[in-house]
Amino acid sequence: GENVEQHPSTLSVQEGDSAVIKCTYSDSASNYFPWYKQELGKRPQLIIDIRSNVGEKKDQRIAVTLNKTAKHFSLHITETQPEDSAVYFCAASIQRRNTGFQKLVFGTGTRLLVSP
Amino acid sequence: EAQVTQNPRYLITVTGKKLTVTCSQNMNHEYMSWYRQDPGLGLRQIYYSMNVEVTDKGDVPEGYKVSRKEKRNFPLILESPSPNQTSLYFCASSLTGQKLAKNIQYFGAGTRLSVL
Numbered sequence: 001g002e003n004v005e006q007h008p009s010t011l012s013v014q015e016g017d018s019a020v021i022k023c024t025y026s027d028s029a030s031n032y033f034p035w036y037k038q039e040l041g042k043r044p045q046l047i048i049d050i051r052s053n054v055g056e057k058k059d060q061r062i063a064v065t066l067n068k069t070a071k072h073f074s075l076h077i078t079e080t081q082p083e084d085s086a087v088y089f090c091a092a093s094i095q096r097r098n099t100g101f102q103k104l105v106f107g108t109g110t111r112l113l114v115s116p
Numbered sequence: 117e118a119q120v121t122q123n124p125r126y127l128i129t130v131t132g133k134k135l136t137v138t139c140s141q142n143m144n145h146e147y148m149s150w151y152r153q154d155p156g157l158g159l160r161q162i163y164y165s166m167n168v169e170v171t172d173k174g175d176v177p178e179g180y181k182v183s184r185k186e187k188r189n190f191p192l193i194l195e196s197p198s199p200n201q202t203s204l205y206f207c208a209s210s211l212t213g214q215k216l217a218k219n220i221q222y223f224g225a226g227t228r229l230s231v232l
Contacts, residue, residue, distance in 0.1 A: 009156070034221075043206065043223040044159070089158060101166055103149075103174070104221060108158040 002027055002094045006107025014115055019077045021110045023090035026071070032093035033066060033073045034104070039086045047088075048075070080114045087111050118143045122207050122224035129197055130232050137192045137227050139207030147210045147219070148190035152176065152203040153226075159206065165190055166212075197231040204228050 006023045013019050025033075031052035036044035050057045050064045050073065057064050061080075066073045073092075077084055090107040120141045129135055141148065149164040151174075161174030165184040179201055181193040190209075194201060207224040 006158070043225050045223070046220055049220075091159075096172075101147075103161060103164060105161075105175075106151075106159040108156060 002105050004090060004092050004105050004107045006090050006110060008110060009108065010111045010113070012113045012115065013080050015080060015082060017080055019080050019084070019112055019114075021075045021088055021090070021112070022072065023074070023092070023107050024070075024072050025092040025105075027092065027094050028071065029095050030071075030092040032102070033064070034091050035062075035064060035075050036089045036091065036106075037086045038089065038109075044089060077112075080112075082114050082116050085112055085114045118222070120207055120209050120222050120224040122205075122227050124227060125225060126228050128230045128232065131198055132196050135194050135197060135229075137194075137205060137207075137229070139190045139192065139224060140188050141190075141209040141222070142188065143209065143211070143222070144187065145209040145222075146187070146212045148184070149174070149208045149221075150180070150182065150190070150192050151206045151208065153206060154203050162192070162205075197229075199231050202229060202231045 004025050034049035035047050037047045038044045048059050048062050048064050050066050061078050063076045087109045089109050091104040093102045094105050123138045146167045150162040151159040153159050160176045162180050163174050163182040165171045171182050205227045208221045210219040210221040
């Protein structure tokens, strides 16, 4: 079926360390992989995304890598700061067979805690 | 300011009492969607709409109804709420549901619903 697995469910790091969150997806036709950050009590907000024709994308301290063969994609945060503490969700686009429209299937989330 | 607006933000109700959560966007988006967020389960899609008068079930539609009479509004209706519908609900919209890789999905601020 359509699913996205996300690991770990919680991640604690010291300020300045790197954090890596990994996701796997099941639909080989998925072509869009966004990452959302959700701070406590707030809405999910897009922080970075990657399309299937690209293997890596970087934006300052965050980067995303995609391995289409293995159906893996990962979020990398370097030089973590306390304000990076949040829940992070990965997602993958799924093509609906009956309409041709796409939907996003989300992972279960990773709670990242960055300690000063 | 481009935004997705949900109301109410918080709601406590009792089993069986019909309720509606409103969602409105001012970006002329075609695609709108409702998600519920539960601990350990991530964001799961309830219903979505590709355009006016075009709606379809998501992954967890049981117990919910939607309508899309106007492009900007996409209300979520719980005809007979039950305690298992206690959750955090998010409305989202994007320009179109056809090519998510080119259309960022924007989320509303969320509605926290408790059904007693």
